[in-house]
Amino acid sequence: xxxxxxxxxxxxxxxxxxxxxxxxxxxxxxxxxxxxxxxxxxxxxxxxxxxxxxxxxxxxxxxxxxxxxxxxxxxxxxxxxxxxxxxxxxxxxxxxxxxxxxxxxxxxxxxxxxxxxxxxxxxxxxxxxxxxxxxxxxxxxxxxxxxxxxxxxxxxxxxxxxxxxxxxxxxxxxxxxxxxxxxxxxxxxxxxxxxxxxxxxxxxxxxxxxxxxxxxxxxxxxxxxxxxxxxxxxxxxxxxxxxxxxxxxxxxxxxxxxxxxxxxxxxxxxxxxxxxxxxxxxxxxxxxxxxxxxxxxxxxxxxxxxxxxx
Numbered sequence: 001x002x003x004x005x006x007x008x009x010x011x012x013x014x015x016x017x018x019x020x021x022x023x024x025x026x027x028x029x030x031x032x033x034x035x036x037x038x039x040x041x042x043x044x045x046x047x048x049x050x051x052x053x054x055x056x057x058x059x060x061x062x063x064x065x066x067x068x069x070x071x072x073x074x075x076x077x078x079x080x081x082x083x084x085x086x087x088x089x090x091x092x093x094x095x096x097x098x099x100x101x102x103x104x105x106x107x108x109x110x111x112x113x114x115x116x117x118x119x120x121x122x123x124x125x126x127x128x129x130x131x132x133x134x135x136x137x138x139x140x141x142x143x144x145x146x147x148x149x150x151x152x153x154x155x156x157x158x159x160x161x162x163x164x165x166x167x168x169x170x171x172x173x174x175x176x177x178x179x180x181x182x183x184x185x186x187x188x189x190x191x192x193x194x195x196x197x198x199x200x201x202x203x204x205x206x207x208x209x210x211x212x213x214x215x216x217x218x219x220x221x222x223x224x225x226x227x228x229x230x231x232x233x234x235x236x237x238x239x240x241x242x243x244x245x246x247x248x249x250x251x252x253x254x255x256x257x258x259x260x261x262x263x264x265x266x267x268x269x270x271x272x273x274x275x276x277x278x279x280x281x282x283x284x285x286x287x288x289x290x291x292x293x294x295x296x297x298x299x300x301x302x303x304x305x306x307x308x309x310x
Contacts, residue, residue, distance in 0.1 A: 040292070040294065040307055040308075040309060041294070042309065042310075043309070043310035044239065044296070044307045044308065044309060044310050045059065045061060045064075045066075045239055045307065045308055045309075045310045046059055046236050046237070046239040046240060046305065046306075046307060047059055047306045047307055047308040048304075048305070048306040049236075049303050049304070049305055049306075050303070050304050050306065051302055051303055051304070052302075054072065055070075055072075056071060056072065056303065057069055057070070057071050058070040058071075059240075064310060065079075065081060065084070065241075066079055066240065066241070066244065067079050067080075067081075071093065072093075072094065072103055073093060073094045073103055074093065075091065075092065075093020075094055075095075076091070076092055076093060077089060077090070077091045077093075078090045078091075079244060085114075085116060085120070085243070086114055086241055086243040086244060086247075087113070087114055088111065088112065088113055088114065089111075089112040089114070089244070089247050090109075090110070090111050090112075091108065091109065091110050091251070092107075092108075092109045093107065093108065094106075094107055094108065095108050095251055095252050096252060096254075097252050097253070099252065099253075099254035105133070105134070106131050106132060106133045106150060107131070107132045107133075107147055108129065108130070108131055108132075109129070109130045109132070110127050110128060110129035110130070111127070111128050112125050112126065112127045112247060112250075113125070113126045113127075114243055114247070121159075121161060122159050122242070122243045122246060123158070123159050124156070124157065124158060124159065125156070125157040125159065125246075125247065125250065126154075126155070126156050126157075127153075127154065127155040127156075127157070127250075128152070128153075128154055128178070129152065129153045129154075129155065130149060130151075130152050131149075131150045131151050131152075132147040132148060132149055132150055133147065133148065133150040134146065134147055134148075135148060151177065152177070152178035152179070153175055153176065153177055153178055154175065154176060154178045154184060155173060155174065155175040155176075156173070156174045156175075156186075157171055157172070157173050157250060158171065158172040158173075159171055159246065160172070165196070167194070167196055167199075168194050168242075168246070168262065169193070169194060170191060170192060170193045170194065171191075171192040171246070171249075171250075172189070172190070172191050172192075173189060173190040173191075173192075173250075174186040174188075174189050174211065175187075175188050175189070176188065176211075185211075185213075185214075186211045186214070187210060187211050187212070188208070188209070188210055188211055189208070189209055189210075189211050189216045190206055190207060190208045190209075190253070191206065191207045192204060192205070192206040192207075192256060193205050193206075194259070194262075197230070198230075199263070199264050199265075200227065200230045200263035200264065200265050200267070201227055201259050201260065201262050201263050202226065202227055202228075203224065203225070203226045203227070204224070204225040204226075204256050204259045205222065205223070205224050205225075205275070206222070206223050206256050207219040207221070207222050208220060208221040208222070208253070209221075220276075221274075221276050222274075222275040222276055223254075223256065223272070223273070223274055223275060224271075224272070224273040224275050224282075225256050225257055225259055225270065225271070225272055225273075226270065226271045226273075226282075227259070227260055227263070227267035227269070227270045228267055228268065228269040228270065228271075229267060229268040229269050230263065230265040230266065230267050230268070231265055231266050231268065231289060231297075232265060233265060233266060233289070233291050233295045233296070233297055234264065234265070234294075234295050234296045234297065235260075235261070235263060235264055235265055235266050235297060236296060236297055236298075236305040236307070237260075237261040237262075237263075238264050239307075240261075242262075245261050245262060246262075248261065249261075249262075257270075257272060266289055266297045266300060268286055268287060268288070268289065269284060269285070269286040269287075270284075270285055270286075271283060271284045271285070285301065287300045287301045287302075288300075292307075
């Protein structure tokens with residue numbers, strides 16, 4: 001009986017340690033827990049985006065600046081600065097390039113260089129991207145071979161702002177295959193336009209089409225994303241740099257659905273519509289948010305947001 005008693009104490013001790021570990025960050029700082037039993041007074045930083053099953057993003061900081069983001073399947077984004085401005089972003093890992101809700105098995109590596117104008121605003125992003133794939137096993141082998149280069153691309157993103165409001169107005173993308181021994185040329189483009197309700201993004205429309213000889217052709221695909229019923233509370237993404245958020249939206253062609261991260265508040269509904277004829281009914285999603293005592297959103301659309309002291 002005494003051995004059983006000590007065994008129960010041992011299990012309780014392990015449980016206590018595990019529980020405490022979940023309430024501190026990698027530096028031992030206390031986090032806001034998911035039960036909203038307290039709150040965080042003073043400056044804070046966004047630490048994690050998690051679901052009931054996975055960690056979607058974990059943010060690491062050098063001083064006050066986010067410098068590393070760990071996402072699904074241990075994908076890593078490294079963020080580099082020139083002064084207090086993001087100058088380079090490097091990603092290595094996996095993305096959902098086809099938009100089916102699952103990470104692709106092909107791995108992705110890209111480097112982005114960020115250029116700012118005289119006003120200090122981000123105006124240009126250049127990207128070099130490589131995609132790798134494991135070839136199928138060659139009998140008698142039963143396991144796939146090592147990752148090999150599948151294709152390379154170069155992309156250029158022009159970032160424009162409204163002269164009247166200074167808000168993000170549009171992003172124009174030019175992209176093309178980077179093939180050794182072949183003169184480079186952009187062969188596809190996209191135009192993304194942003195509409196606002198107050199300070200919040202209310203609609204995003206993105207056009208896609210081909211390019212030839214530096215000239216944009218007719219639009220072949222058009223998607224619309226709309227955001228409704230904003231609350232008056234604080235979005236967790238207000239704690240991240242705008243340049244990083246813009247870069248995050250460019251990770252895939254269908255990442256515009258995350259455009260709510262540009263808003264200071266939180267939309268309770270959003271919709272997606274493929275505007276390419278024939279136009280189907282929009283896909284609509286909604287949520288009920290949870291907030292902490294300092295009015296920061298802590299849960300929405302199935303994602304929990306954890307903060308740490310800054």
